[in-house]
Amino acid sequence: MKKYWNPYIETMSRDELTALQNLRLRATVEKVYQNVSYYRDKMQKIGLLPADIQTAEDLKKLPFTTKQDMRDTYPYGLFAEPLEAISRIHASSGTTGKQTVVGYTKRDLDLWSECMARCLVMAGADRTDIVQVCYGYGLFTGGLGAHGGAEMLGAAVIPASTGNTRRQITMMKDFGSTVLCCTPSYALFLGDSLKEFGCSKDDIRLKIGVFGAEPWTPKMRAEIEDRLGLEAFDIYGLSEILGPSVSQDCKCHQGLHVWEDSFMPEIVDTETLEPLPDGERGELVITTINKEGLPLIRFRTRDIGSITHEKCGCGRVHARMSKVTGRSDDMLIIRGVNVFPSQIESVLLESSEIAPHYQIIVERVNNLDLMTVEIEVSENLFSDYVKGLEDTENKLKARIESVLGITCKVRLTEPKSIQRSEGKAKRVIDKRII
Amino acid sequence: MLITQISIFIENKPGRLAEVIGYLGKENINIHALSIADTTDFGILRLIVSDAGQAWNILKSRGLTVKQTDVIAVALRHKPGNLAHVLEELEGKNISIEYMYAFTSRSKVHDAMVIFRLDHQDEALERIKGCDIEIIGAEALQRLDREA
Numbered sequence: 028m029k030k031y032w033n034p035y036i037e038t039m040s041r042d043e044l045t046a047l048q049n050l051r052l053r054a055t056v057e058k059v060y061q062n063v064s065y066y067r068d069k070m071q072k073i074g075l076l077p078a079d080i081q082t083a084e085d086l087k088k089l090p091f092t093t094k095q096d097m098r099d100t101y102p103y104g105l106f107a108e109p110l111e112a113i114s115r116i117h118a119s120s121g122t123t124g125k126q127t128v129v130g131y132t133k134r135d136l137d138l139w140s141e142c143m144a145r146c147l148v149m150a151g152a153d154r155t156d157i158v159q160v161c162y163g164y165g166l167f168t169g170g171l172g173a174h175g176g177a178e179m180l181g182a183a184v185i186p187a188s189t190g191n192t193r194r195q196i197t198m199m200k201d202f203g204s205t206v207l208c209c210t211p212s213y214a215l216f217l218g219d220s221l222k223e224f225g226c227s228k229d230d231i232r233l234k235i236g237v238f239g240a241e242p243w244t245p246k247m248r249a250e251i252e253d254r255l256g257l258e259a260f261d262i263y264g265l266s267e268i269l270g271p272s273v274s275q276d277c278k279c280h281q282g283l284h285v286w287e288d289s290f291m292p293e294i295v296d297t298e299t300l301e302p303l304p305d306g307e308r309g310e311l312v313i314t315t316i317n318k319e320g321l322p323l324i325r326f327r328t329r330d331i332g333s334i335t336h337e338k339c340g341c342g343r344v345h346a347r348m349s350k351v352t353g354r355s356d357d358m359l360i361i362r363g364v365n366v367f368p369s370q371i372e373s374v375l376l377e378s379s380e381i382a383p384h385y386q387i388i389v390e391r392v393n394n395l396d397l398m399t400v401e402i403e404v405s406e407n408l409f410s411d412y413v414k415g416l417e418d419t420e421n422k423l424k425a426r427i428e429s430v431l432g433i434t435c436k437v438r439l440t441e442p443k444s445i446q447r448s449e450g451k452a453k454r455v456i457d458k459r460i461i
Numbered sequence: 462m463l464i465t466q467i468s469i470f471i472e473n474k475p476g477r478l479a480e481v482i483g484y485l486g487k488e489n490i491n492i493h494a495l496s497i498a499d500t501t502d503f504g505i506l507r508l509i510v511s512d513a514g515q516a517w518n519i520l521k522s523r524g525l526t527v528k529q530t531d532v533i534a535v536a537l538r539h540k541p542g543n544l545a546h547v548l549e550e551l552e553g554k555n556i557s558i559e560y561m562y563a564f565t566s567r568s569k570v571h572d573a574m575v576i577f578r579l580d581h582q583d584e585a586l587e588r589i590k591g592c593d594i595e596i597i598g599a600e601a602l603q604r605l606d607r608e609a
Binding site for chain 2: 410
């Protein structure tokens with residue numbers, strides 16, 4: 028069994044890796060300066076030239092890139108290649124309805140598959156494995172991302188996508204899946220459901236689980252491993268940067284190796300935005316240095332964590348990030364999908380001139396996230412017959428679901444029933460214990 | 462010929478109905494008729510009261526979502542078959558009922574009353590004119606109350 032997918036890149040010395048990073052960083056900055064007017068303007072405004080960026084040390088001179096920048100340049104404004112060079116487009120939900128659009132060239136897709144293949148091999152998979160991918164296929168990067176890596180690895184891929192738990196378990200059993208890729212909460216749910224469908228963990232052959240797209244705890248890991256009889260790995264990624272496989276933990280389970288030949292991670296203070304030393308908690312910022320279609324300079328992920336460059340027992344030199352332990356904005360991750368409260372507000376604004384007060388309640392019921400949107404019934408939403416109110420409820424539910432891409436419950440409540448603090452309604456109550 | 466109904470959105474919570482009705486009692490508002498349409502989560506309380514305008518103010522000041530709706534009050538004798546007759550008349554004119562509720566009154570002449578909210582009510586009102594039913598207005602309703 029292979030220990031590394033790309034031994035040269037994964038085990039090169041720190042000096043070699045740094046040299047490679049600096050080379051690629053210079054090329055990336057030069058490229059965005061030439062090809063993306065948005066970046067060029069930003070750099071010119073602070074009197075920065077591509078030549079000013081020579082090494083990782085110079086990174087901090089560069090301005091940050093945020094989701095807002097992507098919105099301002101929607102849809103293609105940050106692409107560094109002409110559209111004819113783009114092979115695929117993915118999109119993730121934006122904060123106000125507009126999606127965040129990402130474009131990949133053929134080479135970007137290969138890079139993505141390579142990073143994913145490295146992750147799978149790091150988890151102990153090889154070409155003899157059967158990989159069941161239960162991430163959503165579509166605009167969401169989870170499904171196709173995991174798929175591409177498993178294919179490059181040479182494993183057999185089952186593109187199961189999400190939902191239909193009975194069928195998932197049947198396939199797992201009958202097809203003999205050995206690797207499972209999905210969100211950790213769905214893995215737990217599958218574990219719980221085995222019995223219900225007349226199965227035990229002895230009937231399935233899973234040995235590796237690659238779980239991501241939402242935060243989870245060591246306790247959850249232990250539970251998943253116990254219920255499904257596999258070794259669980261934590262994979263991290265975000266569509267803006269690449270999708271899943273930006274980083275993942277190895278068999279040492281001491282942090283997630285960031286593929287530093289392609290992504291340069293920094294941790295910055297959430298207040299001052301100054302870079303922080305190894306081990307300190309702050310916001311993760313990533314610069315892509317190996318992407319063509321949509322290179323991002325110092326992209327603020329809003330994920331909170333820390334980084335260490337200490338050598339790992341697995342032999343990989345690539346830095347490790349801690350598990351993500353929070354967000355520096357109000358984004359929620361529900362069943363692996365990014366949800367911003369402002370998205371719900373925009374739906375409510377469509378249905379009445381003044382957005383009624385609302386509250387998002389997230390619970391975990393039977394290991395699945397359940398989102399309820401409580402909406403205070405204002406006069407213009409109110410109807411004196413039940414069907415009218417139920418129509419309103421259903422219409423809002425359908426609209427919210429189509430904007431967010433996940434199912435939810437909508438509950439109408441009396442005015443002032445939603446808790447206020449200093450006049451401001453509390454928007455989110457997250458009851459999940461994970 | 463129309464009378465004003467007050468409808469209130471209330472959540473299905475223990476004690477909530479008593480509380481809302483209590484607001485009106487304290488301000489000396491009399492309730493002639495009442496109905497509740499409910500689902501698992503919420504209910505719509507519909508009231509015919511002695512002073513709809515004042516009731517609306519009282520409930521609004523308590524922060525409730527309140528609506529005034531025009532409804533039709535039909536008076537009839539409290540005898541078997543009379544309600545069936547009214548419904549047949551409406552059906553004969555192809556009028557659909559959105560919702561309705563009935564109550565008995567203490568009046569000697571019209572000792573029963575039905576409140577209707579009709580589908581496409583404005584249109585329905587035109588058609589209802591030729592029906593053999595007695596529609597009474599707000600004043601008549603108040604009078605009935607005093608007569609008793």
